[in-house]
Amino acid sequence: MEFKVRITISLKEGMLDPEARAIRHALQNLGFQLSELKSARVFIVSLEAASASEAERQAVQMCERLLANPVIHRFTVEVLG
Amino acid sequence: MEFKVRITISLKEGMLDPEARAIRHALQNLGFQLSELKSARVFIVSLEAASASEAERQAVQMCERLLANPVIHRFTVEVLG
Numbered sequence: 060m061e062f063k064v065r066i067t068i069s070l071k072e073g074m075l076d077p078e079a080r081a082i083r084h085a086l087q088n089l090g091f092q093l094s095e096l097k098s099a100r101v102f103i104v105s106l107e108a109a110s111a112s113e114a115e116r117q118a119v120q121m122c123e124r125l126l127a128n129p130v131i132h133r134f135t136v137e138v139l140g
Numbered sequence: 141m142e143f144k145v146r147i148t149i150s151l152k153e154g155m156l157d158p159e160a161r162a163i164r165h166a167l168q169n170l171g172f173q174l175s176e177l178k179s180a181r182v183f184i185v186s187l188e189a190a191s192a193s194e195a196e197r198q199a200v201q202m203c204e205r206l207l208a209n210p211v212i213h214r215f216t217v218e219v220l221g
Contacts, residue, residue, distance in 0.1 A: 061175065067182065082183070086202055094142065095186040101148065102163070105176040121167055 061105055062114035063139040068127050069099035102126065103139075111138045142186055143195035144220040149208050150180035183207065184220075192219045 083096040108114035118136040127134045164177040189195035199217040208215045
């Protein structure tokens with residue numbers, strides 16, 4: 060069966076995110092009143108798996124083996140169906 | 141009041157995404173059976189607004205004025221509360 064999985068990868072709490080900071084400053088300079096901006100990458104993956112839990116397991120492996128850097132990133136996996 | 145808004149920016153349908161393609165190939169080379177991989181950027185913004193609809197309006201303006209390129213991107217805005 061084919062499953063769609065949403066993988067969200069973001070920086071761990073406390074990690075500096077200079078890109079997000081630059082974007083926040085740029086928005087503030089445009090007049091927007093924002094106090095915080097966090098960024099994340101999202102991947103929507105269509106994969107073959109026997110079950111939803113198997114699809115989730117595979118997505119976690121994708122993060123651990125390629126997509127995320129465990130030193131700086133945390134990730135969440137959500138099976139969309 | 142402070143609102144949290146999730147802004148998701150992705151490429152329009154039909155736009156080439158060489159980075160996503162490279163990641164898909166790399167995952168396939170690792171043995172994962174995935175047929176598709178789409179990528180998106182997510183920004184979680186904390187902003188001052190009088191109401192949820194005002195917060196949403198501001199987030200849409202952020203996309204139109206800075207975050208998204210209307211030629212290649214589409215975006216969605218979701219007020220988280």
